[in-house]
Amino acid sequence: MKRVFLVFVSIALTVLFVLPSAAQQYISLGVPTSLKLIEGYEGHRAAQLAVEEINAKGGVKVGQEKRLLKIEALDIRDGEPGVPTSEALLGIEKLILDKKIFASVVGNFRSEALLAAMDIYSKYKTINVGTIAMTPKFQEKLLSNKEKYKYSFRNCLDSRYLAGYIQNTMKFINKDFGYNKVYIATQDVLWASATGQMMEKWFKDNGWTVIGFDKFPVGATDFSAGLLKARAAGVQVILPIFDMPTSGILVKQWKSMKVPALMAGFISPLMGSKAWKTFGEDIDGVMNVVFEIGYFPIKAYPPTVKLSEAYQKRWKEDIQSGHGAAPAYDAVYVLANAIEKAGTLDPDKVVEAIQATDMVGAIGRIKFDQSHQTIFGTDPKQAAVGCTFQWQKGKMAVVWPESIASDKVQKPSWMK
Amino acid sequence: MLVYGLINSTVLALMALGFNLTFGISGVANFAYGAIYVVAGFLTWTFINQLSIPYALSAILTIVLIGIFGALIYRFIIKRIRGLVISEVIATFGISIIILEFLRYVGFIGFKYSLPVFVDGSVEILGAFVDIQRLFIVGFVILLIAVLYLFTHYTKVGLAFRGIAQEEHTSLSLGINPDRIAGWSMGMGCALGAFAAIVILPLGTITVDSGYDVLISALSVCIVGGLGSTFGVILASFIIGYAQTITATYVSAHWTMIVSLIAILIILAIKPSGLLGHQKELEERV
Numbered sequence: 001m002k003r004v005f006l007v008f009v010s011i012a013l014t015v016l017f018v019l020p021s022a023a024q025q026y027i028s029l030g031v032p033t034s035l036k037l038i039e040g041y042e043g044h045r046a047a048q049l050a051v052e053e054i055n056a057k058g059g060v061k062v063g064q065e066k067r068l069l070k071i072e073a074l075d076i077r078d079g080e081p082g083v084p085t086s087e088a089l090l091g092i093e094k095l096i097l098d099k100k101i102f103a104s105v106v107g108n109f110r111s112e113a114l115l116a117a118m119d120i121y122s123k124y125k126t127i128n129v130g131t132i133a134m135t136p137k138f139q140e141k142l143l144s145n146k147e148k149y150k151y152s153f154r155n156c157l158d159s160r161y162l163a164g165y166i167q168n169t170m171k172f173i174n175k176d177f178g179y180n181k182v183y184i185a186t187q188d189v190l191w192a193s194a195t196g197q198m199m200e201k202w203f204k205d206n207g208w209t210v211i212g213f214d215k216f217p218v219g220a221t222d223f224s225a226g227l228l229k230a231r232a233a234g235v236q237v238i239l240p241i242f243d244m245p246t247s248g249i250l251v252k253q254w255k256s257m258k259v260p261a262l263m264a265g266f267i268s269p270l271m272g273s274k275a276w277k278t279f280g281e282d283i284d285g286v287m288n289v290v291f292e293i294g295y296f297p298i299k300a301y302p303p304t305v306k307l308s309e310a311y312q313k314r315w316k317e318d319i320q321s322g323h324g325a326a327p328a329y330d331a332v333y334v335l336a337n338a339i340e341k342a343g344t345l346d347p348d349k350v351v352e353a354i355q356a357t358d359m360v361g362a363i364g365r366i367k368f369d370q371s372h373q374t375i376f377g378t379d380p381k382q383a384a385v386g387c388t389f390q391w392q393k394g395k396m397a398v399v400w401p402e403s404i405a406s407d408k409v410q411k412p413s414w415m416k
Numbered sequence: 417m418l419v420y421g422l423i424n425s426t427v428l429a430l431m432a433l434g435f436n437l438t439f440g441i442s443g444v445a446n447f448a449y450g451a452i453y454v455v456a457g458f459l460t461w462t463f464i465n466q467l468s469i470p471y472a473l474s475a476i477l478t479i480v481l482i483g484i485f486g487a488l489i490y491r492f493i494i495k496r497i498r499g500l501v502i503s504e505v506i507a508t509f510g511i512s513i514i515i516l517e518f519l520r521y522v523g524f525i526g527f528k529y530s531l532p533v534f535v536d537g538s539v540e541i542l543g544a545f546v547d548i549q550r551l552f553i554v555g556f557v558i559l560l561i562a563v564l565y566l567f568t569h570y571t572k573v574g575l576a577f578r579g580i581a582q583e584e585h586t587s588l589s590l591g592i593n594p595d596r597i598a599g600w601s602m603g604m605g606c607a608l609g610a611f612a613a614i615v616i617l618p619l620g621t622i623t624v625d626s627g628y629d630v631l632i633s634a635l636s637v638c639i640v641g642g643l644g645s646t647f648g649v650i651l652a653s654f655i656i657g658y659a660q661t662i663t664a665t666y667v668s669a670h671w672t673m674i675v676s677l678i679a680i681l682i683i684l685a686i687k688p689s690g691l692l693g694h695q696k697e698l699e700e701r702v
Contacts, residue, residue, distance in 0.1 A: 036520045036525055037525070038525055038526045038527070041525050041526075081625075188669075188670055214664075214668060214669040214670070215668070215669060215670040216669045216670075216672075217669070217670070217672060217673040218629075219626065219629035220669065220672070221427070221616075221619060221620060222420060222423075222424050222427075222661075222664075223669075224420040224544070224661075225417070225420065225661060225664035225665040225669060226664065226669055228417075228420075228544065228665070229665065245527055245620065245621045245622075245623040245625070245626065246620045246621070246626070248527070248530075248620050248621055249619050249620040252547065252619065252620075253547070255538075256537075256538035256545055256546070256547035257538070257544070257545040257546075258538075258545055268527065269527035269621055272526075272527075272528075274526075274527075274528040275527065275528075277528070278527065278528050278529070278530040278621060279530065280536075320526055320527070320528065321526075
């Protein structure tokens with residue numbers, strides 16, 4: 001009886017003291033995001049990959065001690081329709097309080113959720129390096145009280161950078177082909193129509209003729225009316241801005257109706273390598289503006305090849321989303337480097353180290369500006385970059401910016 | 417506009433026919449219809465891409481399996497609550513949520529899921545290029561209507577369908593088992609939903625969220641046409657389909673979703689049983 005009692009006491013002591021101390025060896029990184037949406041799903045996997053790579057080298061050096069990293073993911077579903085922001089915030093708080101995360105990556109989808117979450121990160125002094133939500137209000141809020149909100153960073157581009165990339169693509173098309181008649185088709189949601197409106201103004205200010213601007217409701221399966229109008233008006237460029245699944249139909253109809261115009265913009269379903277298998281030759285010639293490079297191999301910038309190959313090897317498939325995954329991978333390295341540089345897990349000191357970040361990432365050279373936004377440019381040796389690629393016979397051919405371009409734009413077969 | 421108005425109308429009709437059939441016969445509003453549509457898409461995709469089953473066989477298998485699945489839903493869930501309208505709605509909507517969330521859970525995420533078109537290419541009709549898949553949809557709708565007409569007029573089960581649709585209690589006296597026929601109608605309604613998915617989904621990609629869109633489209637058409645009336649559904653499809661195309665052409669695509677909602681509001685205010693519906697209770701209330 002006495003022996004049994006001793007065994008129980010030993011087990012209890014082991015559970016009480018040994019296991020928690022083992023758990024303390026890890027530095028937990030939270031991934032509170034919409035795990036069932038492609039950007040969140042792949043962002044989580046990319047962050048996991050980075051954690052495994054770091055752990056394989058022994059972990060992160062904190063002072064004299066090496067500590068392993070661990071991912072704690074939670075599906076907060078804030079990117080899904082109908083889910084209240086408050087629920088997403090509760091999820092973040094749960095990770096901070098229950099899982100004791102040191103920092104989080106990927107983060108919110110919806111802008112309002114990100115803005116509200118900044119207060120939570122500040123309250124608990126938890127660092128967040130977000131890679132999805134793109135509102136410029138993030139910087140405004142951060143600068144409104146920098147000391148309070150200093151724990152928030154963003155490693156993906158914001159909507160102003162996106163508009164800049166689309167404008168540069170249009171300038172480049174105008175320069176190479178002389179085209180200046182555009183039809184804008186966007187999804188009828190705030191971010192897409194706002195980008196469309198921004199572009200409409202830019203086109204008008206820069207001597208282009210906007211022959212139509214249609215906002216298609218989410219779930220639209222027929223774009224013929226807009227395409228027929230555009231065709232009749234002599235359209236030369238179609239600017240699509242969509243992230244809904246049915247937007248692939250726009251491209252199919254563009255081809256089947258033989259609309260003599262370049263299709264250049266942003267269509268989320270056509271971003272990844274699997275799009276060619278899904279849509280086949282229908283998408284040949286479509287130009288897509290990529291938010292952040294890194295998710296597919298670009299020979300001119302080897303870190304993209306390294307990430308693509310590592311992700312393929314680990315998860316047995318390529319990254320399909322042009323937004324969020326590569327920045328999430330880099331975000332883990334940003335945090336790991338900053339912890340090592342700070343030599344401590346004091347969040348204030350790690351924040352200072354992140355502010356001083358200057359590292360080569362899959363998305364380009366990563367440096368944060370005063371508002372904790374990664375600086376984007378056109379050369380990955382100088383800054384993080386997005387790019388424009390064209391589907392050319394199944395290949396994602398980068399056509400802009402010049403620093404990483406591998407191919408020239410080709411007109412669709414029915415335009416030649 | 418004429419050509420695409422016709423095509424859009426037939427797409428709407430095809431989406432709504434299965435929902436309408438089940439309601440018209442059994443009186444069950446199957447709110448799991450959109451989820452069934454999506455399951456059919458993913459099931460066909462799985463047969464083709466994971467099990468390497470030929471497209472045509474995958475399509476037939478899917479339609480049969482989905483039909484059986486619908487009948488089983490009726491047998492084990494709906495049968496116990498049939499006639500309790502609120503319970504039917506809650507049960508079918510609950511099934512819908514379970515199905516769609518399950519699909520998400522098992523990993524049907526992203527844009528990679530698509531069915532191949534039957535025949536690739538496009539043809540020029542009245543100056544407009546139309547992809548051949550859309551012409552298939554028009555053809556299939558015409559064929560389907562003819563088959564449904566023959567089925568309900570010249571087969572024993574079809575006549576029993578009409579029997580319980582007209583007067584369930586009287587049909588009992590003729591030896592028709594309403595529960596069995598209602599189960600059949602649920603199965604056939606789901607099978608029609610699967611058929612619609614296989615024909616329409618090659619136009620785009622299969623996603624979990626589209627289940628809700630399909631349900632809303634089917635409901636709009638059925639409410640405007642008159643729940644349970646096949647010809648009402650077809651008429652409503654043409655009205656809504658052309659109204660949407662005209663709106664997209666002359667006003668803005670932005671307003672196309674409003675069209676069906678306005679049509680529902682007008683119909684509910686003037687003729688709540690729908691254009692060709694015959695629910696006297698509703699008529700008498702106006």
